Amino acid sequence: MSTQPVVLITGALTGIGRATALAYGRDNARVVVSGRRDEAGRALADDIRALGAQAEYIRADVSKEDDVRVLVERTIERFGRLDIAVNAAGAEGEPGPVTGQTPERYMAVFDANVLGTLLAMKHELRAMTAQGNGSIVNISSTMGSRGAPNVSLYVASKHAVEGLTKSAALEAAPFGVRVNAVAPGPVQTAMLDRFTLNPERKAAMLAGVPLKRAGNPEEIADAIRFVGSAAASFMTGEILRVNGGRTAA
Template identity: 65%
Template sequence: MTTPVVLITGALTGIGRATATTFAAAGAHIVVSGRHEEAGLALAEELRKLGGEAEFIRADVRHDDDLKSLVDGTVERFGRLDIAVNNAGTEGEFSAITDLTPETYAATFDTNVLGTLLSMKHELLAMRAQGSGAIVNVSSVFGERGYPNGALYVASKHAVIGLTRSAALEAAAFGVRVNAVGPGPVQTEMLDRFIGRSDETKSSFVATVPLGRAGDPDEIAEAIAFLSSDHAGFMTGQTVFLDGGLTAA
């Protein structure tokens, strides 16, 4: 069986890092990407110790040339691209719609939406050439519901689901599947920035989750691994919400 080649953007922390670790432990060849070279090189070394081949390629998902170099570099290093996980994202600025500006809009959408679009553009070109592949985009529970003072983040994560559905329909013709995950609150640095670091604030927020807790990054990583695998071979264009029951309410 051919060892899968996996590319992960936004891989240096949180869900991206957990996903890289999950694939490395399974023996995959991995390219991790992010904007911080020192952290990226250290992560690649950690992944090699888990048994997989791993490389770091620096890229900023807001820039088309960076993403072309990232995908080209992955294919040059490993010969193909089987799985791409588009996890790079930002929570942006949370404030009332009446306080938003074109600049705050761009700061969120350039990473979350343009970054996902450009990532898929180059990933799909590589996968189309080989006639196979699987892409998993990372949306959010807020790709399904609203949140006061969070219009930019909410809208950007709705957009990721729209991009996923459209890309899935285009890619089906050449044997590539495109799905997404929609995490709820997951214990990461982004969650701490989002709700603050106060134990009281965090407890109140987590209490809104029907399962009564925040998720673990490894739980999201396992779902991403499933969606990327042959076990999900008949799934495309779908978003799997891992939110402790929030979207069921």
């Protein structure tokens, strides 16, 4: 029986999720990657296998419970267990003032960021509590602990992710399962470019980071791997903020 951990990553096809999947591949973990673009998913699984690790792509929309249930079931059917789950699927939504938001925009953000995290944890926890061990890492944001103009829905969704993380951690602790979150600051991804809209706004945002730069996805992947690992075995219900010092003041 393999001793390499089984890792499931939602939102694995781009940005932080992709960097995390490749990092676990370099660790020789058994990796299941999930998303909604089959060609990209299969290509990522191939890239992980090229590193010498076992990998599978399973399509899932995290806002649909049947998709999430099947994702977890197929992961366990393939590898026999689930050790680490990284819930990285999410959306930033359309920027604009509160007065311009609509129910449709709300649902687009909250279905991906909050409902998706909730459904993922629901089925991941069922598997892990039955095992008597496991580790879940949700992805929050610097915006999960502060406000910001014109991104109210994204901010609210990440506050919700942090609340879900803490509540689930208390429920899961008696079963030997840990639940934490990593909250990145600005990270050089396509989402950051969409979020800032243009180079000038991006430069202004990064000027407010004490380290004076964006993070890179691999730096966040390193934090995720630490939180998910036995090296953080006494950590649960915590939010690890990795943001270049942005929330230090």
